[in-house]
Amino acid sequence: MAKKKEPVYRIVNLKSLLFTTGIGLLLIVVILAQYVFRTQKQTIVSKADTTPGCNPANVLMAIDPNPSSAGSQINFSVSGTEGDTFIEDSWMPAGGVNCSGTVWGTKTCAGQKEGIYTWEHKWKKCVGSLTNCSSLCTKSLGFTISVRQAPTSTPMPLSTAVPTPTLTLTPSPTPTPTPASVSVKLKLKFQGITTKPKGSQNKLELAIAFKNEKKSIFQTVTKEFSADNNLIWSNADSINLTLSPDNSYLILVKGPKHLQKKICDNYPDESGSGWYTCRNNSYVTLREGENILDFSNIMLFSGDLPQQDGYLNSYDLSLVKNNLGKNDSRSLQIADVNLDGVVDSQDFSLLLSAMSIKADEF
Amino acid sequence: MNFNMNTKMKFISSLLVVVVSAIGFVFLLASKNTQVKSPSPSVTPAIEEKPEGRFWLELTNPETKLAEPINLIVRGDSNKNSITGFDLILSFDQKQMKFVSQKNLNEEFEVFRTVKDDVVNITAIKKLNSNTSTVFDKTPLIELTFQPIKSGKSDFRFEFTPQSKTDSNMINDKSEEILEKVSGLKVEVN
Numbered sequence: 001m002a003k004k005k006e007p008v009y010r011i012v013n014l015k016s017l018l019f020t021t022g023i024g025l026l027l028i029v030v031i032l033a034q035y036v037f038r039t040q041k042q043t044i045v046s047k048a049d050t051t052p053g054c055n056p057a058n059v060l061m062a063i064d065p066n067p068s069s070a071g072s073q074i075n076f077s078v079s080g081t082e083g084d085t086f087i088e089d090s091w092m093p094a095g096g097v098n099c100s101g102t103v104w105g106t107k108t109c110a111g112q113k114e115g116i117y118t119w120e121h122k123w124k125k126c127v128g129s130l131t132n133c134s135s136l137c138t139k140s141l142g143f144t145i146s147v148r149q150a151p152t153s154t155p156m157p158l159s160t161a162v163p164t165p166t167l168t169l170t171p172s173p174t175p176t177p178t179p180a181s182v183s184v185k186l187k188l189k190f191q192g193i194t195t196k197p198k199g200s201q202n203k204l205e206l207a208i209a210f211k212n213e214k215k216s217i218f219q220t221v222t223k224e225f226s227a228d229n230n231l232i233w234s235n236a237d238s239i240n241l242t243l244s245p246d247n248s249y250l251i252l253v254k255g256p257k258h259l260q261k262k263i264c265d266n267y268p269d270e271s272g273s274g275w276y277t278c279r280n281n282s283y284v285t286l287r288e289g290e291n292i293l294d295f296s297n298i299m300l301f302s303g304d305l306p307q308q309d310g311y312l313n314s315y316d317l318s319l320v321k322n323n324l325g326k327n328d329s330r331s332l333q334i335a336d337v338n339l340d341g342v343v344d345s346q347d348f349s350l351l352l353s354a355m356s357i358k359a360d361e362f
Numbered sequence: 363m364n365f366n367m368n369t370k371m372k373f374i375s376s377l378l379v380v381v382v383s384a385i386g387f388v389f390l391l392a393s394k395n396t397q398v399k400s401p402s403p404s405v406t407p408a409i410e411e412k413p414e415g416r417f418w419l420e421l422t423n424p425e426t427k428l429a430e431p432i433n434l435i436v437r438g439d440s441n442k443n444s445i446t447g448f449d450l451i452l453s454f455d456q457k458q459m460k461f462v463s464q465k466n467l468n469e470e471f472e473v474f475r476t477v478k479d480d481v482v483n484i485t486a487i488k489k490l491n492s493n494t495s496t497v498f499d500k501t502p503l504i505e506l507t508f509q510p511i512k513s514g515k516s517d518f519r520f521e522f523t524p525q526s527k528t529d530s531n532m533i534n535d536k537s538e539e540i541l542e543k544v545s546g547l548k549v550e551v552n
Contacts, residue, residue, distance in 0.1 A: 092528050122525060136525065309528050314447030317487040318533040321446050324490075345490055355474045355485065 054125035054137035059083035061121055067144035067220055070111050074143070077106040078121055085133065088122040093310040093360070096145055111145045114218050115362055116207060116254060118142050118309060140307045144209070146218025182245055182286050183238035184208075186225075187296040188253065191273065192350040193231055197339035201332075202226050204233065209252035210243055210286075217243060232296045247285035250278070252362070253295070257337055259303045259312060260360035269297045274357060302337040303354035310360040312351060320348045414441040415498075415532035417450065418545035419518055422505075426551045428513050431462055434506045434547065438498035440532060443540050445496050447471075447487040449531040450504065451521035456480040458516035458551070462507040470496050473504065481521070482506065495535070510551040520544035 059080040068074045074097060076089075091097050091109075096117040099109035120140045126133040186208065196202060209220040219241060225233040243249075254260040264278035266285055276298040284293065303312030305319045323331040323343040337347040415438070422433040436450055448471075454461070461482055466473040471486040484504055488496065510516070522530040522544045532541035 088525060090523070090526055092526070094528065311528050313449045313485050313527070314487055314531055314533045315449075315527045315537065315539065317485070318446040318535075318537045321488060321490070322535055322537050348490055352472075352474075352487075358476060358483075358485075 052125045052127040052132065052134045054082060054123070054134045056137060056139040059121065059123070059139050061119070061139060061141045063119065063141055063143045067146050067218070068111050069146045069218070070114050072111050073108050074111050074145075075106050075108050076119055079105075082125050083121065083123040083137075083139075085124050085126050088136075090120045090122075092118045092120065114145050114211070116142065116144050116209065116220065116252070116260070116310075116360075118307065120307070138307070142207075142308075144218070144220040146220070182241045182243050182288060182291065184210075184241065184286070184291045184293060185235060185238050186253070187292070187294040188225065188233040189231065189296040189299055190233060190255065190258070191299045191301045191354070192338040192346065193227065194338065195340065196227050196229060196231060198341070201336075201339045201341065204255055206256070207252075207254045208239060209254075210241060211250040211252065212243070212246055212248050213250075214248045215244065215246065219243060238290060241286075243286060245286055245288045247283055249284040249286050251284050251293070253300060254304075254308075254360065255300060255302070256308075257302050257305050257334075259301050259354060259357055260310070260362070261298070261300050262361035263295055263298070267294055267297070270299070273299045274301055274354070301354040301357055302350050303357065304360065305337075306334050312354055312358050317348070317351055320351055324348070414543065415439065415443065415445075415534075415541040416441075416543040416545075417448075417503075417520060417530065417532070417541065419547040421547065421549060426510065426549055428510050428551055431507050431509050432459075432549060432551075434508070434518060435467070435502050436504040436506065438501050438503050438532065440498035440534070440540065442497055443532075444535040445488075445498055445532060446535050446537070447485070447531075447533045448503070448541075449486075449529070450482070450484040451530045452482045452484075452506070452546075453480050453519050453521060454482070454508065455516045458511055458514060459508040460511055462509050464507070465505040467502045467505055468496075470494075471503075498532075513551045516549050516551060517546060518549065519546040 059078060059082060062075075062077045062079075064075045064077070065072075066074075076099070078084075089099070091099060093115070095113050096111070096115055097109040098112055099107060118140050119142075120138055122136050122138050124133040124136060188206075190204075204225045205222060206225055207220060207222050209218065211218050221239050221241070223235045223237070223239055225235050227233050251263045252260050253263065261276075262278055263276075264282040264284060268276050270276035303316060304310060305316040309315075320335045320337070320343060323335045325342070325344065326332075326335075327342045331343050332341065335343040335347060337350045340346070417436060417438050420435045420437060422435060423430075426432050436452075438445075438448065456479065461477050464473070464475050464482070464484060466486070468486075470488055470492045472489050473484060473486045475485075476483045486503070520530045522541065524542060525539060527539055530541060530544060531539050534540050
């Protein structure tokens with residue numbers, strides 16, 4: 001009998017041993033899992049502890065059409081791998097477009113007033129949660145709104161009389177006027193640039209706008225200018241325009257660190273630096289072929305430093321004041337007004353002397 | 363022999379339970395200690411302290427009479443930010459008030475003023491020779507003098523949109539616009 005009971009005990013003990021071991025192993029696995037989970041969480045949290053930085057290159061902005069005309073729809077679109085959090089958008093100067101709400105994807109706005117504008121998109125880069133974000137990041141894009149196109153008049157029917165059959169004449173083709181070839185070379189002078197800039201400094205990208213209010217024309221071109229030994233800035237390549245020759249143009253010139261100047265004469269002159277202003281009913285005449293417009297007897301004033309907003313204010317002044325003495329490429333690009341290779345008191349003085357102008361002319 | 367074997371098995375299994383429990387306990391303690399040692403600030407990432415700039419207006423004399431000019435003090439607070447420049451774009455009711463003059467109350471700044479219609483535009487920039495840090499702490503900046511034209515209520519309002527650089531601004535030493543709040547003023551002329 002005793003011999004028969006022995007295996008039963010052994011089986012029970014073996015079961016109990018296996019059960020206990022199983023429970024123990026399970027416990028170890030649970031505790032280990034908990035340990036690993038906590039360690040991972042700490043790693044994630046410690047990663048999130050560092051303030052994220054944004055990269056404007058990851059945000060793509062597009063404006064279509066550009067240039068556009070007043071009264072038409074303009075599409076502003078944003079895409080990319082960041083730029084969709086804490087969005088703020090502004091269009092400067094105010095009054096150019098009528099937009100509301102936030103922009104992500106594509107937003108359609110109404111062009112209201114002709115001019116050169118800047119669209120500024122602001123965002124924050126957030127990692128992990130909306131409380132772990134970079135400071136506000138900014139990217140801008142310029143665009144132009146031209147004068148509203150005159151609506152094509154649709155003849156209204158005078159009566160609804162049943163038409164009587166008449167002889168069908170083969171319509172003679174209406175000759176489409178081909179725009180005459182108009183090209184422009186400009187000669188300009190900039191305030192404060194007293195020596196010929198060296199190397200790559202001797203290059204300014206200017207926005208030139210041609211405005212004919214009578215013909216509802218507004219065309220803007222961007223062209224590179226360089227200085228000669230007499231410090232006269234001109235464009236090597238002519239500006240080829242799709243404009244009709246006329247004697248009613250206004251020309252707006254804006255440099256990369258400058259206030260926009262409105263010019264209404266083919267050969268403008270001034271008795272004091274910066275005194276030239278357009279007289280009433282005074283216009284530039286553009287003729288077919290090449291037009292050489294010598295604006296070098298008037299001074300174009302600096303003041304609106306990058307990123308440009310059409311005004312000279314404490315922001316522009318601070319860019320010079322806060323970069324005084326610097327000659328790195330970034331500082332020179334934004335605040336070296338006289339292009340002498342260093343941001344210094346001369347640049348500061350040049351901005352102060354433009355305080356009487358303060359804003360772009362239109 | 364059978365009894366001994368049984369006892370031995372029971373002993374071993376009990377010992378195993380104790381050992382496994384002990385190991386588990388040690389792991390648990392170890393993981394808890396790690397938690398305690400690691401600072402918890404990171405559970406919610408620290409919210410970046412936002413720079414805040416503020417302009418507001420104060421009336422020097424609370425009793426305003428039609429015959430007497432009124433003086434407004436513009437004060438500023440920059441929340442520990444060092445300031446390089448500022449713009450004040452202040453609009454007023456032309457039917458009620460006429461702008462007379464402005465006075466710079468902070469010698470560290472150079473001030474430029476333009477007045478067009480019902481808007482006073484003041485731009486101030488730190489002087490070129492000033493190299494010290496300037497923090498606004500309820501600091502009086504500009505005194506503006508207006509002449510009341512007729513009695514009644516009159517509003518003085520700062521033109522301001524956050525982050526926009528084309529209106530009132532407070533610019534720090536990194537050329538960042540930090541102005542976040544402005545407070546205008548309503549004045550009653552008797």
